[in-house]
Amino acid sequence: MQYALLIYYKPGTNEVLGADEAEAVHREYTELKDAPGIIGGAALHPVETATTVRLRGDQLLVTDGPFADTKEIFAGFYLLEADDLDRATEIAARIPAVRLGGSVEIRPVVTDQD
Amino acid sequence: MGREDRSAALIEQVFRDEWGRVLASLIGHFGDWDLAEDAAAEAFAIAAQRWPSDGVPDHPAAWLITTARRRAIDRLRRDRVLAAKLRLIAAAEPPAGEARSENTAEDTVDTSPIPDERLELVFMCCHPALAVEAQVALTLRAVGGLSTEEIARAFLVSPETMKRRLTRAKSKIKVAGIPFGVPSGPQLPERLGAILAVVYLIFNEGYGDPDRPGLAAEAIRLGRVLAGLLPAQPEVLGLLALMLLHDSRRETRFAGNEHGQDLVLLPDQDRSRWDWRQIAEGRALLDRALGQAAHPAGRTGPYVIQAAIASLQAQEQLDWPQISVLYGKLAELTGSPVVRLNRAVAVAEADGPAAALAIVDQLDLPDYQYWHSTRAELLRRLGRRDEARAAFRRALDLARTAPERRFLERRIAES
Numbered sequence: 001m002q003y004a005l006l007i008y009y010k011p012g013t014n015e016v017l018g019a020d021e022a023e024a025v026h027r028e029y030t031e032l033k034d035a036p037g038i039i040g041g042a043a044l045h046p047v048e049t050a051t052t053v054r055l056r057g058d059q060l061l062v063t064d065g066p067f068a069d070t071k072e073i074f075a076g077f078y079l080l081e082a083d084d085l086d087r088a089t090e091i092a093a094r095i096p097a098v099r100l101g102g103s104v105e106i107r108p109v110v111t112d113q114d
Numbered sequence: 115m116g117r118e119d120r121s122a123a124l125i126e127q128v129f130r131d132e133w134g135r136v137l138a139s140l141i142g143h144f145g146d147w148d149l150a151e152d153a154a155a156e157a158f159a160i161a162a163q164r165w166p167s168d169g170v171p172d173h174p175a176a177w178l179i180t181t182a183r184r185r186a187i188d189r190l191r192r193d194r195v196l197a198a199k200l201r202l203i204a205a206a207e208p209p210a211g212e213a214r215s216e217n218t219a220e221d222t223v224d225t226s227p228i229p230d231e232r233l234e235l236v237f238m239c240c241h242p243a244l245a246v247e248a249q250v251a252l253t254l255r256a257v258g259g260l261s262t263e264e265i266a267r268a269f270l271v272s273p274e275t276m277k278r279r280l281t282r283a284k285s286k287i288k289v290a291g292i293p294f295g296v297p298s299g300p301q302l303p304e305r306l307g308a309i310l311a312v313v314y315l316i317f318n319e320g321y322g323d324p325d326r327p328g329l330a331a332e333a334i335r336l337g338r339v340l341a342g343l344l345p346a347q348p349e350v351l352g353l354l355a356l357m358l359l360h361d362s363r364r365e366t367r368f369a370g371n372e373h374g375q376d377l378v379l380l381p382d383q384d385r386s387r388w389d390w391r392q393i394a395e396g397r398a399l400l401d402r403a404l405g406q407a408a409h410p411a412g413r414t415g416p417y418v419i420q421a422a423i424a425s426l427q428a429q430e431q432l433d434w435p436q437i438s439v440l441y442g443k444l445a446e447l448t449g450s451p452v453v454r455l456n457r458a459v460a461v462a463e464a465d466g467p468a469a470a471l472a473i474v475d476q477l478d479l480p481d482y483q484y485w486h487s488t489r490a491e492l493l494r495r496l497g498r499r500d501e502a503r504a505a506f507r508r509a510l511d512l513a514r515t516a517p518e519r520r521f522l523e524r525r526i527a528e529s
Contacts, residue, residue, distance in 0.1 A: 001291040084293035085243055086301075108289050 002039075002109035003080045003088045008072035010101040017100075025096045032078065035091055040079035047073050072102060079109070125165050128174045129158055133259030134339065136178045138235035139228055140186065141294055147284045149186055157182035179228055232257060233343045234294050240309040241292045248283035249312050255280060257339065258332050268319070268329050306344075310353050310417060313337055317357050323515075324368040324375045330361050341399070351403035352418030358396035359424035362389040368517070377517045380427060393428050400425055419444045434463035451477045455488055467495040483512035487522065494529050502529045 014022055032038065050066045066073075075097065082088040085106065092104040136157065140150035157178045171177040239252040247269075254260045254268075266276035286292065297305045313336045320329025337354035344350045366383040368375040400421045407414040423440045426433055441457030444450075454477055462470035471492045479485035490505035503526055510522040 003291075082291075084291040085241075086293050086297065088291070106290070108291060 001082060001084065001088075002111055003082060003085075004107045004109050005041075005078040005080055005088070005092050005095065006105040006107060007075045007077060007095055007097045008102045008105065009075040009097055011071075011073055013097075013100050013102065025100070028096050029076075032091075032094065035094070037081045037087070037091065038078050039081050041077050043076040044074065075102075121166050121170070124170060125162065128170060129161075130259050132175045132178055133158070134232050134235065134257040135175050135228075135230060136182060137256055138231040139179045140182055141238075142231040142234060143183065144186055144190075145294070147287060149189065150182075153182040153186035153189065154178070156185045176228055230343070231294075232339060233296055236309055236340070236343075237296055237305060238287065238292055238294045240305070240312050241287075242305070242308055243290060243292055244283055244286060246312070246315070248279055248286075249308070250316060251276060251279050252283050253309075253312050253336065254316065254332065258336060260332065268326060268332075306347065306349070309340070310349060313340065314353060314357070314417075317360075321360060321364070327364065330357070330364065333357060334361060346406060348403040348406040349415040349417045351399045351406070352415060352421045355396040355399035355403060355421035356417055356424055358392050358399070359421060359428060362392040362396065362428070365389070375517055377521055381432075385430070388428070393425075396421065397425050414443075416444060416447055419447070432463070434460050438464050451479055452482070452484075455479070455482075455485055458492075459488060462492060462495070467492045471496065481512065483509050483514075483518075486512065487525075490525070490529075494525075499529050 017025065029043065033041065047066045050064075052063050052065065052067045054061050054063075054067075078091075078095075080088055080091055082091065088106050092098070092106055095104050098104055133154070136154050137150055140154055141147055144150055144153075160181060161174075161178060165171075235256055236253065239256050240249045244252070251265055251269075254265050255262065260268075262277050262280060263273050265280075266273040269276070271279075296302075313333050316336070317330050317333035320326045320331070320333065334354070334357050337350075337357055340350050341354045363380075363383060365387045366385075367378055369378050370376075400418070403418045403421070404414070407418055419440055423437055423444075426437050426440070438457055438460035441453060441460050445453040445457055454473060458470040458473040458477075461473060471489070474485070474489050474492060477485060486505050486509035490502045490509060493499075493502035493505060506522055506526045506529065510519060510526065513519045513522055
């Protein structure tokens with residue numbers, strides 16, 4: 001099965017971490033890319049850099065900022081190949097966001113077999 | 115009972131007993147819940163047709179599993195053929211090793227031992243990635259063999275709502291890849307705890323309501339299955355003991371009058387109408403659980419302690435000091451303020467209402483009916499009547515069932 005591990009951050013997490021710790025966390029994310037089953041993923045720049053596109057009536061509306069103000073910020077994702085949800089949970093639990101007050105949402109990916 | 119009635123009753127009994135095993139075996143084999151459930155239902159329908167005249171086979175579970183497997187394979191083959199046609203793919207040779215089974219094969223049954231996979235099934239049904247209400251419904255459907263309509267009736271929702279709940283849960287199992295298996299090592303105690311919580315929730319739904327006694331019996335049946343599958347887990351035995359001990363008093367917990375069913379408190383219950391055989395069984399299980407928990411690697415968990423309390427409550431002379439010690443242990447283990455409240459009730463009997471009130475006043479459970487009613491009762495015994503009445507009124511505001519409201523109204527009138 002394929003899972004997307006969607007990483008959500010509590011706003012301000014990076015500011016709270018000292019420079020050393022932030023670097024250590026960054027290293028952890030890089031190392032996780034080599035964890036068994038990880039086949040892809042991406043880290044996203046902060047929401048301040050986001051642009052949202054939507055349709056208002058028949059007019060295309062382009063605005064600054066994220067689509068919705070939420071308590072947690074979507075920060076990136078890993079793509080994981082795993083036997084089942086328990087294996088996926090084991091990997092998800094190792095993502096630093098989990099212990100830093102954020103969360104990881106595990107979503108099964110639609111594949112050709114679906 | 116006539117011969118036919120007897121065989122119908124026997125068949126129904128076999129169905130109830132074997133459904134979980136048959137379904138578990140099929141899910142284990144095919145890895146697909148819907149396919150397994152349909153095939154199992156088909157096999158049971160064939161059995162219902164044949165067994166009354168042919169007699170129940172020597173190995174009913176093996177017969178049902180073999181029959182259902184063949185039905186499932188037939189269905190998979192039909193689906194594959196259909197898919198092939200839909201895709202306009204030229205008919206290929208059937209894969210090697212898949213000789214046509216057809217329906218004649220039902221008479222030759224593989225009687226070699228089939229592993230019991232109900233435990234894998236229970237862990238799947240009670241996986242924490244499912245909502246608790248879905249866990250409850252799935253467990254009753256899959257392991258208990260209840261129909262969707264029966265579960266709906268027991269939980270006071272419409273059959274459509276229950277059907278949707280089950281469909282959504284089964285779809286999540288499939289799409290999210292919730293595993294069919296027993297978790298290993300460090301995960302086991304927590305996951306087992308989730309299963310026991312589901313069974314105890316089912317029990318309490320039935321135990322708290324005189325109109326739904328079937329759920330308590332169903333929970334006990336599930337508890338027996340688990341105790342058979344995990345005979346070395348003290349908490350599993352403890353839960354079964356606890357349910358048996360509580361349920362032994364079911365005939366005396368409510369008394370009918372012109373208003374309906376009224377709650378009868380423990381000291382006022384007619385002990386001669388308790389089910390003493392069930393109490394003996396519960397106590398024997400408790401002894402086994404305590405023996406296992408005393409093992410160096412074991413520990414006494416919350417269900418074992420609660421069973422021990424229930425066992426003490428069945429004694430003629432209630433040993434309140436001992437009961438309050440056990441509640442103290444349970445409170446330490448669970449950190450639950452509700453357990454502390456229960457401890458206070460025992461302390462009131464052992465050491466008097468003042469000591470108990472001191473414990474109750476340390477708790478802060480403003481939305482909990484029994485916190486107010488317990489406080490009220492203690493205040494009443496201490497002769498602080500105005501405060502008692504006020505507390506009974508707060509409890510009355512929060513009371514949900516008619517028997518409880520009547521009980522509290524009487525107390526207010528008396529104080």
